[in-house]
Amino acid sequence: MDSLQNFLRTRRSIRRFKPDPVPDSVIRDILHTATFAPSAHNRQPWRFVVLTNSRRKEHLSGAMAEEFQRDLEKDKLPHDEIRKRVNRSRERIEGAPAVVVLCVDMSEMDQYPDTRRRKAEYLIAAQSVANAGMLLLLAAHAEGVGGVWVCSPLFAQEIVQKALNISGTWEPQAMFLLGYPDESPKARERKPLAEVVKFI
Numbered sequence: 001m002d003s004l005q006n007f008l009r010t011r012r013s014i015r016r017f018k019p020d021p022v023p024d025s026v027i028r029d030i031l032h033t034a035t036f037a038p039s040a041h042n043r044q045p046w047r048f049v050v051l052t053n054s055r056r057k058e059h060l061s062g063a064m065a066e067e068f069q070r071d072l073e074k075d076k077l078p079h080d081e082i083r084k085r086v087n088r089s090r091e092r093i094e095g096a097p098a099v100v101v102l103c104v105d106m107s108e109m110d111q112y113p114d115t116r117r118r119k120a121e122y123l124i125a126a127q128s129v130a131n132a133g134m135l136l137l138l139a140a141h142a143e144g145v146g147g148v149w150v151c152s153p154l155f156a157q158e159i160v161q162k163a164l165n166i167s168g169t170w171e172p173q174a175m176f177l178l179g180y181p182d183e184s185p186k187a188r189e190r191k192p193l194a195e196v197v198k199f200i
């Protein structure tokens with residue numbers, strides 16, 4: 001059990017990758033494990049789009065960069081800063097040997113006539129999908145594959161759908177950049193338990 005705790009505590013977000021490809025069989029194993037996540041009503045609303053081809057990654061990063069740039073211009077950031085951030089975002093996506101876009105599909109979730117319950121149902125579907133995201137990262141860690149959760153697809157859902165040519169029911173929630181680690185980052189600080197836990 002100690003070694004499992006240690007395994008869980010030693011996962012790190014990895015943002016620099018060796019250029020070596022991650023074999024499709026390894027990606028499939030990782031995604032298969034991700035599907036063992038718990039989900040509300042066991043509806044399994046997660047969907048995954050895998051990109052390993054450079055042209056497809058460039059197409060996605062280019063489409064997302066345009067939206068990112070428009071958002072940063074709205075924030076009135078200096079042009080140099082905008083260029084720097086947009087380029088960094090493109091390089092990160094294009095430099096990852098594998099990119100997995102994680103989507104939620106609401107079509108098999110419960111339908112409600114009122115906004116309150118519709119919102120709650122959407123949230124539990126998103127929570128279920130996030131569980132799969134967490135398992136994906138841990139399964140990657142188990143395979144010696146590094147990964148990082150990237151939230152930008154949530155800010156550009158329609159653009160990502162269009163770039164990936166996916167159906168309207170697959171709503172992008174996040175993206176995982178995966179590859180063999182080319183860095184060993186230190187553990188990021190965690191809040192002390194006393195700050196986040198109340199025994200009552």
Ligand SMILES: Cc1cc2nc3c(=O)[nH]c(=O)nc-3n(C[C@H](O)[C@H](O)[C@H](O)COP(=O)(O)O)c2cc1C
Binds near residue numbers: 014
């Ligand atoms: C919902 C979510 C969104 C995140 N979005 C990003 C992101 O857009 N870019 C990024 O570099 N890291 C992102 N991260 C990774 C966090 O920065 C990272 O998990 C945190 O700093 C703790 O570091 P660790 O994962 O190495 O323990 C995200 C993580 C989560 C769970």
